[in-house]
Amino acid sequence: MSAEVKENQAAHSGTERRLNMIEAINDALDIMLERDPDVIVMGEDVGYFGGVFRCTAGLQKKHGKTRVFDTPISECGIIGVAVGMGAYGLRPVPEIQFADYIYPGLDQLISEAARLRYRSATEYIAPMTVRSPFGGGIFGGQTHSQSPEALFTHVSGLKTVIPSTPYDAKGLLISCIEDNDPVIFFEPKRIYNGPFSGYYDKPAEPWKRHPQSVVPEGYYKIPLGKARTVTEGDAMTVLTYGTMVHVVEAVCREKGVEAEILDLRTLVPIDIEAIEASVERTGKCLIVHEATRTSGFGAELSALVTERCFYHLEAPVERVTGFDTPYPHSLEWAYFPGPVRIGEAIDKLLKD
Amino acid sequence: MADRPDADREAGANKPTLRLHVPEPKFRPGDTVDFSHIQVSEPGAQPRPDEACDAKETAPLCHDLIRVLADDNRAHGPWDPKLDPDTLRTMLGHFALVRAFDERMFRGQRQGKTSFYMKCTGEEATSVAAAMALASDDMVFPSYRQQGVLIARGYDLIEMINQIYSNKGDKLKGRQLPIMYSSREHSFFSISGNLATQTPQAVGWAMASAIRGDSRIAATWVGEGSTAEGDFHSACTFATVYNAPVILNVINNQWAISSFSGFAGAERTTFAARALGYGLAGLRVDGNDALAVYAAQRWAANRARANAGPTLIEYFTYRAEGHSTSDDPAGYRSAQEREEWPLGDPIMRLKNHLIALGEWDEERQEAMDREAAERVKAATKEAEKNGILGHGMHQPFRTMFEDVFEELPWHLKEQAEQATRERLIKFHGGRPQ
Numbered sequence: 163m164s165a166e167v168k169e170n171q172a173a174h175s176g177t178e179r180r181l182n183m184i185e186a187i188n189d190a191l192d193i194m195l196e197r198d199p200d201v202i203v204m205g206e207d208v209g210y211f212g213g214v215f216r217c218t219a220g221l222q223k224k225h226g227k228t229r230v231f232d233t234p235i236s237e238c239g240i241i242g243v244a245v246g247m248g249a250y251g252l253r254p255v256p257e258i259q260f261a262d263y264i265y266p267g268l269d270q271l272i273s274e275a276a277r278l279r280y281r282s283a284t285e286y287i288a289p290m291t292v293r294s295p296f297g298g299g300i301f302g303g304q305t306h307s308q309s310p311e312a313l314f315t316h317v318s319g320l321k322t323v324i325p326s327t328p329y330d331a332k333g334l335l336i337s338c339i340e341d342n343d344p345v346i347f348f349e350p351k352r353i354y355n356g357p358f359s360g361y362y363d364k365p366a367e368p369w370k371r372h373p374q375s376v377v378p379e380g381y382y383k384i385p386l387g388k389a390r391t392v393t394e395g396d397a398m399t400v401l402t403y404g405t406m407v408h409v410v411e412a413v414c415r416e417k418g419v420e421a422e423i424l425d426l427r428t429l430v431p432i433d434i435e436a437i438e439a440s441v442e443r444t445g446k447c448l449i450v451h452e453a454t455r456t457s458g459f460g461a462e463l464s465a466l467v468t469e470r471c472f473y474h475l476e477a478p479v480e481r482v483t484g485f486d487t488p489y490p491h492s493l494e495w496a497y498f499p500g501p502v503r504i505g506e507a508i509d510k511l512l513k514d
Numbered sequence: 515m516a517d518r519p520d521a522d523r524e525a526g527a528n529k530p531t532l533r534l535h536v537p538e539p540k541f542r543p544g545d546t547v548d549f550s551h552i553q554v555s556e557p558g559a560q561p562r563p564d565e566a567c568d569a570k571e572t573a574p575l576c577h578d579l580i581r582v583l584a585d586d587n588r589a590h591g592p593w594d595p596k597l598d599p600d601t602l603r604t605m606l607g608h609f610a611l612v613r614a615f616d617e618r619m620f621r622g623q624r625q626g627k628t629s630f631y632m633k634c635t636g637e638e639a640t641s642v643a644a645a646m647a648l649a650s651d652d653m654v655f656p657s658y659r660q661q662g663v664l665i666a667r668g669y670d671l672i673e674m675i676n677q678i679y680s681n682k683g684d685k686l687k688g689r690q691l692p693i694m695y696s697s698r699e700h701s702f703f704s705i706s707g708n709l710a711t712q713t714p715q716a717v718g719w720a721m722a723s724a725i726r727g728d729s730r731i732a733a734t735w736v737g738e739g740s741t742a743e744g745d746f747h748s749a750c751t752f753a754t755v756y757n758a759p760v761i762l763n764v765i766n767n768q769w770a771i772s773s774f775s776g777f778a779g780a781e782r783t784t785f786a787a788r789a790l791g792y793g794l795a796g797l798r799v800d801g802n803d804a805l806a807v808y809a810a811q812r813w814a815a816n817r818a819r820a821n822a823g824p825t826l827i828e829y830f831t832y833r834a835e836g837h838s839t840s841d842d843p844a845g846y847r848s849a850q851e852r853e854e855w856p857l858g859d860p861i862m863r864l865k866n867h868l869i870a871l872g873e874w875d876e877e878r879q880e881a882m883d884r885e886a887a888e889r890v891k892a893a894t895k896e897a898e899k900n901g902i903l904g905h906g907m908h909q910p911f912r913t914m915f916e917d918v919f920e921e922l923p924w925h926l927k928e929q930a931e932q933a934t935r936e937r938l939i940k941f942h943g944g945r946p947q
Contacts, residue, residue, distance in 0.1 A: 202722075202725065228724075228725045229725075233752075233755075234748075234751045234752060234755055236747075236748045236751060236752070238714065238744050238745055238748045239714050239717075239745075239748030239749070239751060239752045242711065242713075242714025242715055242717075242718060242745060242748055242749070242752075243714050243715070243717055243718030243721055243752050244718060245714075245715045245718060246655070246714065246715035246716055246717060246718025246719035246720070246721070246722065246732070247718045247719065247721065247722040248718075249653075249703060249715065249718075249719055250653075250718075250719045250722035250723060250726075251722070252722045252725070252726075254718075266744065269708060269711060269745070270711060270714070270745070273706065273707075273708045273711060274706060274708070274711050274715070277706075278704060279917050279918070279919075279920070280689060280917045280918055281686070281689055281690055281694070281696070281704055281706070282686065282696040282698075282704035283685055283686045283687045283689065283696075283917060284917055285696050285697070285698040285704060286696065286698065286703065286704050287920075318918050319918050319919065321919070341920075342920045343919050343920055387923065430923075431919075431923035431924060431925065432925075434924055434925075
């Protein structure tokens, strides 16, 4: 159990409540709808039905149809109206049903939401948290599996946040909703219901045995721009986020490698201090993400580590990523950067 | 051509062969212009349905042209907004100021004082008269040719020119292309350079106003060419789905840079008729008839304010000048078009109306035009004290990094330091700005 969880549990009179990531996200939305009348939750199927992944279940019934509602199937429209709502003074939390569907909304995100504060010199802002399930491992095929985070980290004016546990998901989502900048909040859907070791052929783990499934009731925040140290170790630093946090952790455990795994949690702004401190200590750096390799966020991480920690490095930075292909349906597990690909990279770094 | 099996079968046998239709405007440079194909409806002949009517009752008006001012310079019919002479003179004053402003700013660009300018000549009524029909705190999401809205709302000319010059007085910190104004104080949304993005935003703002039980409505302006953008379709869909208190103004000025309205579908139907498919109320209006513009905008505003629904209004007008200072229309359209435009000039028509009412004369008009030109000249001189584009009197250097985010993150701090260092090197150790 992390120090943060312990601290929070103390602060919340020790009520130990275990939630999966969907429930934690639902809890965060519920709390923010309750606390702030400006918060609006909208998206395809999020209203009466409660979302295709159930993240908004019960929210419309509790908070009313003008606070939580369904939208037309138009990502451009969803983001576009959210910009207008933000200009009015609301704090919309639009859901894009799958990250793969976000592309029709890109112009509204890149040219509008991300630029509004700058171009109007703060006269207008677009405070919105765009929630969207991302990543593969659920047999979603090429249009329900992508990890497009690097498209957003490349855009000035957008923050990109990716939780990997129920506890973090709730605290980060509350921080995002309160943030006055537009935030892309990608939810790794493979781990909605439980952490994932990377072995698709082993029985699924539920969240309830994971220490970070203890989610206190009520309001708490996890600051944006701060990484979480998942495991401490000297063998190497592993920079990762989302589903891959759990896969890396499982591989290291299995191989008996004492790696320092950093769950980055926020990609922009990145926690450069945590990265530098760890890599300077371990001298080796492995970067793991599920997204395609070329121009992926790993390339940025690799450049940062090389530029800033070069004289501490004992080996070239290693990247483990998805392949530069669409996410194939039947060959999903050959695409996924699983234990074999990660294990090979770890072995290489250990040998160097 | 591909060999097709069963080519003889009825279903696959096209005779003659398929042809792609690429629209072509009626007149090109040098052509004699004849606009007799343009429908010019009888002023006063269009019915004015109840503001709370079922949207489909407006269907005939989507293919008609709502007109009030006739050749006799009198106002006719149910759409006559019956404005008092003082209001009409105020409107005429805004017109004079907009035209004087456009003239001077265009000249300023040619003199190298700024990089870019866009006139709205011939389209003044679609912004000035429309703005006057709204409440001053109704939120407007303009495109780039609605300077008339700002002028009608009393925005300071010096502020406008500071923005156009991107000088040290520019409250947008020199970040935006000239004329991309923003004024929260005047409920005027920040203009984007991307087209039609403002349309779903206006709908979102209107939805927010409705969510909060406010009484303010939203209005947006978009060119007929930009209605081809997906954003416009999203805006219409969201507007109708949520019955949003919003007005979608389509300025059909016939030209999108060099592409005539046929490239947005005008050969097949009107832009107002887009409303029908969405279940929006639709009005097609003579955009050079200030009274008709005012009346239509007020009809839609009253409708929106009564929770009776959104309206799509097509203002049929003509872009009398180039798209911008970077454009020369002589390269793609006949110069005669402007002279032959069957709906005249909006300022002239309003002026003649006031004269016909016995409330105005040529002398007073000349004095008004002179005064407008003087006002703009004085504002220009005042703004020039803050500098003109590219003459060093720009915003402080550090402002480049501000407002990307609410707080400056580490990577932008580092880049700001680098930029400061570059200035020091460039000016040989001199003080960076």
